Amino acid sequence: MAKKLGFLVNIERCIGCHACEISCKSFYQLEPNMRRRRVQELPEDVVGTPVRAFVSTACNHCDDPACKKACPVGAYTKREDGIVVHNQDLCIGCQMCGKACPYSVPMFNPVKKKMDKCSMCYDRLDVGQLPICVEKCPLEAIQIVDYNEVQPANAVSEIPTFADTSITHPTTHFILPKPGKQSRRF
Amino acid sequence: MLTENFSRRTFLKGSASLSALLGLGVATSQAPKGLIPKAQAKSNGKVEQFFNACPRNCYDTCSIVTTVEDGRITFITGNEKNTYTKGRLCVKGNTYPRVVYSPDRIKYPMRQKGRGSGNWERISWDEAYTIIANKILDIKKEYGSTLPICLNKYSGNFNILNYATEGMLSSIGYTTRAQGTPCDPAGSDAQGFDMGAPYNNDPEQFLDADYIILWGANPAWTSAHSMYFIEQAKERGTKLVVIDPLITQTASKADEYIQVKASTDGALALGMIRYILDHQLYDQNWVSQNSIGFNEFFSYVKNNITVEWAAEKTGVPKPVIERIAREYATAKPANIWIGFGMQRHVNGGAMVRAIDALAAITGNIGKKGGGVNYIGEETWGFNYSTMGFGAPEGSGGEADRYVNMNNFGAQVLDANDPPIKMMWIACRNPMAQDPEPTVVKKAFDQMDLIVTADLYMNKTVEYSDIVLPVTTPFESVGVNVSYWHYWMNVNEQAIKPLYETKSDLEIAMGLSKKLNQLKPGSCTFPVTGDPLEWVEKEMNDDIKALFNVKSWDDLRKNGGTAKANESITTAWKDLKFRTPSGKYEFYSKTAAEYGHHPLPIFTEEYKAPKEYPIRCMSPHWKFGIHSQFQHQDWLMAIQAHPFLEIHPDLAKKKSIRDQDIVKIINETGYMTLPAKITKMVPADTVVMYEGWWKGVNYTENFTVKALQEDMGEHLKGQRGIAFHDNFVNIEKA
Amino acid sequence: MHDLPLVIFTVLSQLAIGGFVTLWWFDRKNKTITRSTGLIISCSLVVLGGIAVLVSLFHLGQPFAAYRAILNIRVSWLSREVTFYGAFVGLSLLYAWFWLKDIPARRSLIGGIATIIGAIAIFSSAKIYMIPAIPAWNSVTTMFTFFLTSIILGPLFVGLLLAIRGELSMNISGISIFSLITAAMVMILYFSSLQSGLPQAVEAARLTTHHFIFWIRLFTFVIAFAILSLSIKNKAMCNAKIYSFVFVLLFISEFLARFQFYETANHL
Ligand SMILES: Nc1nc2c(c(=O)[nH]1)N[C@H]1C(S)=C(S)[C@@H](COP(=O)(O)OP(=O)(O)OC[C@H]3O[C@@H](n4cnc5c(=O)[nH]c(N)nc54)[C@H](O)[C@@H]3O)O[C@H]1N2
Ligand SMILES: Nc1nc2c(c(=O)[nH]1)N[C@H]1C(S)=C(S)[C@@H](COP(=O)(O)OP(=O)(O)OC[C@H]3O[C@@H](n4cnc5c(=O)[nH]c(N)nc54)[C@H](O)[C@@H]3O)O[C@H]1N2
Ligand code: SF4
Ligand code: SF4
Numbered sequence A: 001m002a003k004k005l006g007f008l009v010n011i012e013r014c015i016g017c018h019a020c021e022i023s024c025k026s027f028y029q030l031e032p033n034m035r036r037r038r039v040q041e042l043p044e045d046v047v048g049t050p051v052r053a054f055v056s057t058a059c060n061h062c063d064d065p066a067c068k069k070a071c072p073v074g075a076y077t078k079r080e081d082g083i084v085v086h087n088q089d090l091c092i093g094c095q096m097c098g099k100a101c102p103y104s105v106p107m108f109n110p111v112k113k114k115m116d117k118c119s120m121c122y123d124r125l126d127v128g129q130l131p132i133c134v135e136k137c138p139l140e141a142i143q144i145v146d147y148n149e150v151q152p153a154n155a156v157s158e159i160p161t162f163a164d165t166s167i168t169h170p171t172t173h174f175i176l177p178k179p180g181k182q183s184r185r186f
Numbered sequence B: 001m002l003t004e005n006f007s008r009r010t011f012l013k014g015s016a017s018l019s020a021l022l023g024l025g026v027a028t029s030q031a032p033k034g035l036i037p038k039a040q041a042k043s044n045g046k047v048e049q050f051f052n053a054c055p056r057n058c059y060d061t062c063s064i065v066t067t068v069e070d071g072r073i074t075f076i077t078g079n080e081k082n083t084y085t086k087g088r089l090c091v092k093g094n095t096y097p098r099v100v101y102s103p104d105r106i107k108y109p110m111r112q113k114g115r116g117s118g119n120w121e122r123i124s125w126d127e128a129y130t131i132i133a134n135k136i137l138d139i140k141k142e143y144g145s146t147l148p149i150c151l152n153k154y155s156g157n158f159n160i161l162n163y164a165t166e167g168m169l170s171s172i173g174y175t176t177r178a179q180g181t182p183c184d185p186a187g188s189d190a191q192g193f194d195m196g197a198p199y200n201n202d203p204e205q206f207l208d209a210d211y212i213i214l215w216g217a218n219p220a221w222t223s224a225h226s227m228y229f230i231e232q233a234k235e236r237g238t239k240l241v242v243i244d245p246l247i248t249q250t251a252s253k254a255d256e257y258i259q260v261k262a263s264t265d266g267a268l269a270l271g272m273i274r275y276i277l278d279h280q281l282y283d284q285n286w287v288s289q290n291s292i293g294f295n296e297f298f299s300y301v302k303n304n305i306t307v308e309w310a311a312e313k314t315g316v317p318k319p320v321i322e323r324i325a326r327e328y329a330t331a332k333p334a335n336i337w338i339g340f341g342m343q344r345h346v347n348g349g350a351m352v353r354a355i356d357a358l359a360a361i362t363g364n365i366g367k368k369g370g371g372v373n374y375i376g377e378e379t380w381g382f383n384y385s386t387m388g389f390g391a392p393e394g395s396g397g398e399a400d401r402y403v404n405m406n407n408f409g410a411q412v413l414d415a416n417d418p419p420i421k422m423m424w425i426a427c428r429n430p431m432a433q434d435p436e437p438t439v440v441k442k443a444f445d446q447m448d449l450i451v452t453a454d455l456y457m458n459k460t461v462e463y464s465d466i467v468l469p470v471t472t473p474f475e476s477v478g479v480n481v482s483y484w485h486y487w488m489n490v491n492e493q494a495i496k497p498l499y500e501t502k503s504d505l506e507i508a509m510g511l512s513k514k515l516n517q518l519k520p521g522s523c524t525f526p527v528t529g530d531p532l533e534w535v536e537k538e539m540n541d542d543i544k545a546l547f548n549v550k551s552w553d554d555l556r557k558n559g560g561t562a563k564a565n566e567s568i569t570t571a572w573k574d575l576k577f578r579t580p581s582g583k584y585e586f587y588s589k590t591a592a593e594y595g596h597h598p599l600p601i602f603t604e605e606y607k608a609p610k611e612y613p614i615r616c617m618s619p620h621w622k623f624g625i626h627s628q629f630q631h632q633d634w635l636m637a638i639q640a641h642p643f644l645e646i647h648p649d650l651a652k653k654k655s656i657r658d659q660d661i662v663k664i665i666n667e668t669g670y671m672t673l674p675a676k677i678t679k680m681v682p683a684d685t686v687v688m689y690e691g692w693w694k695g696v697n698y699t700e701n702f703t704v705k706a707l708q709e710d711m712g713e714h715l716k717g718q719r720g721i722a723f724h725d726n727f728v729n730i731e732k733a
Numbered sequence C: 001m002h003d004l005p006l007v008i009f010t011v012l013s014q015l016a017i018g019g020f021v022t023l024w025w026f027d028r029k030n031k032t033i034t035r036s037t038g039l040i041i042s043c044s045l046v047v048l049g050g051i052a053v054l055v056s057l058f059h060l061g062q063p064f065a066a067y068r069a070i071l072n073i074r075v076s077w078l079s080r081e082v083t084f085y086g087a088f089v090g091l092s093l094l095y096a097w098f099w100l101k102d103i104p105a106r107r108s109l110i111g112g113i114a115t116i117i118g119a120i121a122i123f124s125s126a127k128i129y130m131i132p133a134i135p136a137w138n139s140v141t142t143m144f145t146f147f148l149t150s151i152i153l154g155p156l157f158v159g160l161l162l163a164i165r166g167e168l169s170m171n172i173s174g175i176s177i178f179s180l181i182t183a184a185m186v187m188i189l190y191f192s193s194l195q196s197g198l199p200q201a202v203e204a205a206r207l208t209t210h211h212f213i214f215w216i217r218l219f220t221f222v223i224a225f226a227i228l229s230l231s232i233k234n235k236a237m238c239n240a241k242i243y244s245f246v247f248v249l250l251f252i253s254e255f256l257a258r259f260q261f262y263e264t265a266n267h268l
C-alpha cells in the first residue's frame, strides 16, 4: 500500500525555539523573509493553565492539496508516499497556490521570482536521511510518520489556529501538551 | 539598494547623512543578497567540512560542523559526535551562516570623526595600529605608566585564544581592567563559601535524576540542549519542578510550576529545610560526616524559620512548600539547577547559600544525577599562553588596577591617579549591556581614545573612535570548553577571513609589531606566530589526560570534540570539598571574612520605592545572547522589536491594551515600547528581555541602576549587579 | 498592493467582454451601426482586452513563461481563465477583422462564439477566487460581482462610444440602471454574508468599510446611479458627455471595489 507520510508535531515537547525553522532556512539558503517552516505562538490558555505554547508547521502535504488544484502550470505533484512536491522549474510565479492553500504555505521567493515551499526534504528521505527540521530540532519534537502504518495514540489533527482540516485534509498531526500543576500568586 | 541604505540608516539612528554612509566600511551594496544558491555552489565541486565551536557565553558551548563549498559556508550545524550537542544547534547557532555573511558586518578598520556622529572613515590596519600605538606611547610618557589604559573585555567570545587581548594589554605594562562578571558572581561566591568552589554535575546526568528543580533557570531559552535531557527525563517519569517569578518557557514545561515572589527564594529554601528537619527527612549521616556547622545552622532554622513565615514571605502556599519539601527530600537522587538569573538580586548570594543547604542536608551533593548545580570550571585548565609575557621593562606602576565591570562607568569616572584616558573594548558592549548607560557614556566622554574590536556596529562601537573588524569563529582557530558541560571542542578555520577582518590574537600581534616599530621593547607580545601553533600551546598534560587526547590536532582529526573522563563529571563525588575545613561548610568563616553572616541565613529582599512600585525584570532572550544574534535579519523576521510583558490586571489598572506603546520610567531613565499583555508575568512585575535590538535607540538597561549583589568579591573579584531589583513605573505613552 | 495587476486585469477584461457582448448584440439586433463605428469600437475592445493581458503578466514572477499557464486546464481554474480569456481576445480580434471586411454573418457567428467563451472566461475568473482558504471570496457573490462588473461597464462603454459617434439608438440608461440595482443588492448580500461568515470574512468586512476607499466607491456609485436615473426619462441627458462622466464614475467605483476585494482578502 502507498505511504501517507506526514509530520507529527509534539507540542508538549516544543519550546518554541524556532531552530527547526531557521535550520531549514539555513540549509536551503532561503531569503531572509522566507519560511518553509513556521513556528507560531498558540493562545496562552490552550491547555487551561496559562503557558507559553508554540506550534511548528510546514507544508501539510495534504491528501487533497489545494495548491495542486490552483496551479495553472501543474507544478505540484503528489508522490506515492504522500509528499506534495513543488517543481520550481515549471513555476511561473503567479502565487495562486499561496492564495489557495488554507495554511498560506507556499511563499514567494523574491529573488527567484518563483514560489517555494517545504518539500519534506524528499531528496533526503529518499536516501534514508531525516528532513533537516526533524533532525535539527533540539527537543526532537518533530517526526515523520507514515499515517497509513500507524495512528500515534494521542495525536490529533486539529488544534486552535490551524485552519479547517476538511478543506485539504492535511496529514500533519499534533500532540497537545498536558497541563502541569501551577501555584501562582496572580 | 534603497532598502539596504534605509535599514543602514535606521541602524545608525539617522545620525549620519547619506554621503557619510557611503564612506562607511560596513557591507552595504556589495554585500551578498541571500547566499549563493546551493545548487550553483555544488556543481563546482569542492565540499569540505570543518569543526567549529560556538564560543558564545552560553552553557551549551556547542560543537559545530561547518560545510564549506568552494570556499563559502553553505551550512552550519551541530556535531553528532558530541552527545550533548547531539548534532543540533539552538536557533541562534542556526543563524551562523547569516552571522558570517551578514550585510551588516564591519569590513575595515574605521575611524569616527566625532563620537556618535556616524561619520566613519575607512582607514588601513597600519593607520589604525599607528594611531593606537602612538596613543599608548604618549600616555606612557605623560603618566609614567600605562595605567590610564583600560581594558573592558568579557563574554563576546570565550575561545581560549581570545585571551590574547588580555595578554596584549599585559604586554604593554600595567593597565586598568574591568574585573568581575555579570553572570554569576554572588552565586559563585555562595558556593565558594559552602563548598570551596562552584562545581556542577554533568548536565547529561539529568537523565539519572529522580526529581529536578529548576530554580530560577530558563534552559528552554538559555540552554536548549540541557532542556532536551530534562524533557527526556520527564518522559521517563522524573518530576520537573520550576521555581520562578515568571511563567517562563521552561516553567511552561514543568510538572509543577511555583511562582515565587522575586528575591525571596532564600525564605522558600529555608522553609523547606524547616519542614525537612521537623519531619526527620534529612540525611543525618551525610551531614555529620561531610559538613561542619550544621548544628548552628539547624538551630538557626528552628529558632527563626517557620513554614508559615516562608509561605507569607514567598507567596507560595504552605501546603505546596511542604509537599515540594517532602518530595525533594525523599527523591533519590534529586537534582537542583540554580540559574544565574535567580541570583541577580541584592540578596542573591544568600539565596544560593540557602538552596545549597537544602541540597546538602538531603545528601544530594556528590551524587550522580543529583547535586546543586550552578556553574563549573573544572575543564578550563589550559595554559593561557597568550597571557604570560609580562610587562616590558621600565613599565610604571606595580600591578594592574581593577574597576568593577558591573559598575564600569562610575568606577572609570572615579579612577584618579592616574585617570583613565584610553579604552580598549573587545567582546563587550557596555553601552547596551551595562546598567546606567548614561554613566558609561560619561566615562567614555572622558577618554582621549576609545578602540573597540567588534563585528557589528553596536551601541558601543557607535560611540568609539576606532573600530577594528574582527573575525567570526569560522574565520579563525581556537579551542573551547563550557562552564556547564564536560566537552572540549576544537575550532578550525573553515573559510578565509572576509573583508579585512582579523582575530583578536592577530590584532594583538599586529599592535605589538607596531609598538615595537615605533619604540622597540615597548610591548612583549610576540609580533608573529601561526594561530595553529598558538592553539596547540594551550594544551597541557592535564588537559590531554582529562580529555584523553594527544593534541589539538589529534582532536581535530578525530571528530573535533572530546568529553572529560568520569573522574570529574560528578561534582564532589569524593566529598572532599575545597573549603578550609575540607567539608561542606554550613558555617563559613570565609563568608564572615567577607562581611557576611557565616550561616546561610535569610536576608531581606530589596524593597520597591514608593514612586516606583513595579518590578522590571530583564532576563535573557531566546533570539539573542545579549548583543549578539537578535539583530540578524533572519531573526528580525521573527521578532523585530523589543516589547514589555504586562499582566492583564496591571494593564487594566493602567488602561493599557495589547500593543499599546508604554513608557517605563524611574529615576535612572525611561523608554517607550509596545506592550504584550500576558499572564506569563505576575501583576506586580513587568518584563522586557535583554539584548541589543537593531534600530532601537535604548536598551533594557536604561532604567537599571548599578545596585550591587551581596557577594562576588571572593571568587570573582567584584560583586555582581542586581539587574532584577529594578523598580519602575509604567504609563500609556 | 502587489495584486494591483490582478485588479486591473479583472476589471479591464470584464469591461472588454461586457462591451463585446453589447456590441455584438446591438449589431445583430439593430444593424444600424456603421462599419467604421463598429470597427472603432471592436478595435478599442481588442486594445482593452490586450492591455488586460499585458498587465496581468506583471503579476507573474516569470512573465515570459506565461504561456505555460494553460498546462493544467484539467483542474486549474486559473489555467481555464487564461485559456478562455486568451481565446476570447483572439476571437475578438477576428471579430474586428470581420468588421473591417464587413461580413455581418461571420461577425455574428464569431461574436456568438466569443460571447460564450467570454462568459466562460469570467466564470473561470470568479471560480479562481471562490476558495475556502479565503472566506471573504468563497461565495457566489464573487461570481455575481465579476459578471456585474461586465454588465455595468461594458454596455456603458459601448453606449458611450456610440453616442460619440451619434449612433446611439437604444436605451443604455435602462440596462445600466438595472445592473446597478442588481449590484446594490449583491453588495448588501455580500456584506451580510461576510458578517455572518468566518472571522476572516468578518474582518474583511471591517477592513473594507473602515477604509475611506469604500466611501469613495459608494459615493461614485450613488452619483452615477442618480444621474442615470434622471437620464432614463430625459432623452436630452443621453449624450456623450453625461455617459463619459457616468462611465468614469462607475469605472472608479468598480476599480476601487475590486481593489478592496483583493486588499481585504484575509487568509484562514
Ligand atoms: N538564548 C540565550 N541564552 C543564553 C544567554 C542569552 O542571553 N540568551 N545568556 C547566557 C549567559 S551570559 C547567562 S549568564 C545565562 C543565564 O541563564 P539563566 O540564568 O537561565 O537565564 P536568566 O534569564 O538570566 O534568568 C533565569 C531565570 O531567573 C529568573 N529569576 C529572576 N529573579 C528570580 C528570583 O528572585 N527567583 C527565582 N526563582 N527566579 C528568578 C528569571 O525570571 C529567569 O526566568 O544564559 C546564557 N545563555
Ligand atoms: N538588564 C540586564 N542586563 C544584562 C543582563 C541581564 O540579565 N539583564 N545580563 C548580563 C550578563 S549575564 C552578561 S554575560 C552581559 C553580557 O554582555 P556582553 O559581554 O557585552 O556580551 P555580548 O553582547 O555577548 O558580546 C559583546 C560583543 O562581543 C562581540 N564579539 C563577538 N565575538 C567577538 C570576538 O571574537 N572578538 C571581539 N573583539 N568581539 C566579539 C559581539 O559582536 C558583541 O557586540 O550582559 C549583562 N547585561
Ligand atoms: S525546533 Fe523543535 S522545539 Fe524548537 S520550535 Fe521547532 S519544533 Fe519546537
Ligand atoms: S499545506 Fe498547502 S501547500 Fe501544502 S499540500 Fe496542503 S494545500 Fe498544498
Ligand code: SF4
Binding pocket: A070, A071, A072, A073, A074, A075, A076, A086, A090, A091, A092, A093, A094, A095, A096, A097, A098, A106, A114, A115
Ligand atoms: S506560483 Fe508557481 S506553483 Fe504556485 S500556482 Fe503559480 S505557477 Fe503554480
Ligand code: SF4
Binding pocket: A023, A024, A036, A037, A058, A059, A117, A118, A119, A120, A121, A131, A132, A133, A134
Ligand atoms: S521538511 Fe525540509 S523543507 Fe520541509 S520544513 Fe522541514 S527542513 Fe524545511
Ligand code: SF4
Binding pocket: B054, B055, B056, B058, B059, B060, B061, B062, B089, B090, B091, B092, B093, B094, B223, B224, B225, B625
Ligand atoms: S548559542 Fe549556545 S546553544 Fe546556541 S549554538 Fe551557541 S553554544 Fe550552542
Ligand SMILES: [Mo]
Binding pocket: B057, B182, B183, B184
Ligand atoms: Mo552572563
